[in-house]
Amino acid sequence: xxxxxxxxxxxxxxxxxxxxxxxxxxxxxxxxxxxxxxxxxxxxxxxxxxxxxxxxxxxxxxxxxxxxxxxxxxxxxxxxxxxxxxxxxxxxxxxxxxxxxxxxxxxxxxxxxxxxxxxxxxxxxxxxxxxxxxxxxxxxxxxxxxxxxxxxxxxxxxxxxxxxxxxxxxxxxxxxxxxxxxxxxxxxxxxxxxxxxxxxxxxxxxxxxxxxxxxxxxxxxxxxxxxxxxxxxxx
Numbered sequence: 625x626x627x628x629x630x631x632x633x634x635x636x637x638x639x640x641x642x643x644x645x646x647x648x649x650x651x652x653x654x655x656x657x658x659x660x661x662x663x664x665x666x667x668x669x670x671x672x673x674x675x676x677x678x679x680x681x682x683x684x685x686x687x688x689x690x691x692x693x694x695x696x697x698x699x700x701x702x703x704x705x706x707x708x709x710x711x712x713x714x715x716x717x718x719x720x721x722x723x724x725x726x727x728x729x730x731x732x733x734x735x736x737x738x739x740x741x742x743x744x745x746x747x748x749x750x751x752x753x754x755x756x757x758x759x760x761x762x763x764x765x766x767x768x769x770x771x772x773x774x775x776x777x778x779x780x781x782x783x784x785x786x787x788x789x790x791x792x793x794x795x796x797x798x799x800x801x802x803x804x805x806x807x808x809x810x811x812x813x814x815x816x817x818x819x820x821x822x823x824x825x826x827x828x829x830x831x832x833x834x835x836x837x838x839x840x841x842x843x844x845x846x847x848x849x850x851x852x853x854x855x856x857x858x859x
Contacts, residue, residue, distance in 0.1 A: 625708055625728070626659050627682040628701050637661065642833045643680040643725070650843065651850030658711065660704035667707070671714040675856040676721040678849065679708055679728025681831060683753055685792050686730045690740035692792065709735050716823040719859075721852035723845070724827030726790055729816060732827045736798025736818065748788040748812065761787045761834045766808040767815070769841070773804045774817055774826060778844035783808065786830035786841075793829065804828075824852035 626637040637659045644655050656674065659665060684701035685692045688709070692700065708731045712722045716735075724732045730740050743749075750763040764785045769776040776782065794813040797803065804815035804826070818825035828845060836842030 625677070625679050625704070625711075626657050627680075627684060627704050628660055629683075639680055643678065646833050646836065646846045647678060647849070650846035651853055653850065653853050658707070660701065660707045662703050662706050665707055665711075667710045667714055671711060671718060671720070674715065674720065676723070676849065676853045677712055677715045679712060679722065679724040679731050679827070681726030681728065681789075684727070686727060686734060686740060689734045689738065690730075690792060691742055691795075692740070705731070716818075716821055716825060719822035720856045721824040721826075721849065723825070723849045723852075725833065726829060726831060729827035729829050730792055730794070732818075732825065733794050733798045733801065733816065736801050738794060738798030738801065739796040740792050741795035743791055743793050743812070745791075747810065748793065748807075749791050750788075760789050761831060763788050767805045767830070768808050769805045769815075770803055773802075773815075774848060775804050775815055775828075775841050775844060778848060779839075779841035781841055784839065784841050786814065786828075786839075787834055788830060790829060824848070824855075 626639045629636050629638050647653050647655050686705055687700040688705050712735055715722050751760055764787050766783055767786050768783050800820055801816045801818055803813055804817050807814055815828040832842035832845040
C-alpha cells in the first residue's frame with residue numbers, strides 16, 4: 625500500500641523498499657503497489673486482482689477515528705485513509721487476507737469501528753523523522769504475546785523485544801478484534817487479529833520488516849502472511 629508524499633515540492637506515491645523485500649523473500653509473493661489516489665483506483669477491480677493486502681507503515685497519521693489534531697499536509701494522508709479502508713474492507717468481505725504493520729494496524733482497528741489516540745511524546749517514538757533511521761528503529765521495548773495467539777504459537781515466545789516508531793495507538797479496540805500482544809510497560813495494544821470473519825487478518829504495531837530475520841515473531845508474521853496468500857490463491 626503506497627502513501628502520498630512530497631518530494632521536491634511535487635506530490636508523489638511511495639512505499640519503502642523494506643516492506644517489499646520480506647513479502648518477496650519470505651512469502652514467495654509477487655508484489656503489486658496500490659496507489660493511495662482515490663480517483664485512480666477501482667477498489668472492486670483491484671480487490672478482485674489481489675490474493676492479499678499488506679497495509680504498510682507510513683509517516684502520516686490516520687485522521688479517521690482518532691484524536692490527531694495535526695491535519696497539515698504530511699501529518700495526515702486522507703486519500704490513503706480512504707483507499708486503505710475501502711480496499712481492506714472489500715478484501716475481507718471476499719475472504720482474502722489483510723495484514724497490517726504500524727499504520728496498517730491502526731487502519732484495521734478503525735475499519736472494525738475502533739478509535740485511536742496520541743501517545744505521550746517519546747514513549748513509543750524516540751526522536752523525529754529527521755533523525756537517522758537506524759537510531760529511530762533501534763528504540764525497542766518488550767511486548768507480551770497473548771498465550772495461544774497466532775504470534776505466540778508461531779514464534780514459541782511469550783515475551784519479545786520489538787522496535788517502536790509510532791505516535792498513535794489503539795484507544796478503543798474495534799469490534800471483532802482480539803489482542804495478540806501488549807506493551808509490557810504501559811499495556812499499549814501492539815498486535816491484533818480478527819475473529820468471526822472468513823479472511824485472515826493480523827496486524828502488529830512494530831516493524832517486523834526492519835532487520836526482522838533474527839526474530840522468530842517477525843519472521844513468523846510474514847510466514848503467516850505467505851500461508852494466507854497461498855490459501856487465497858488456491859481457491
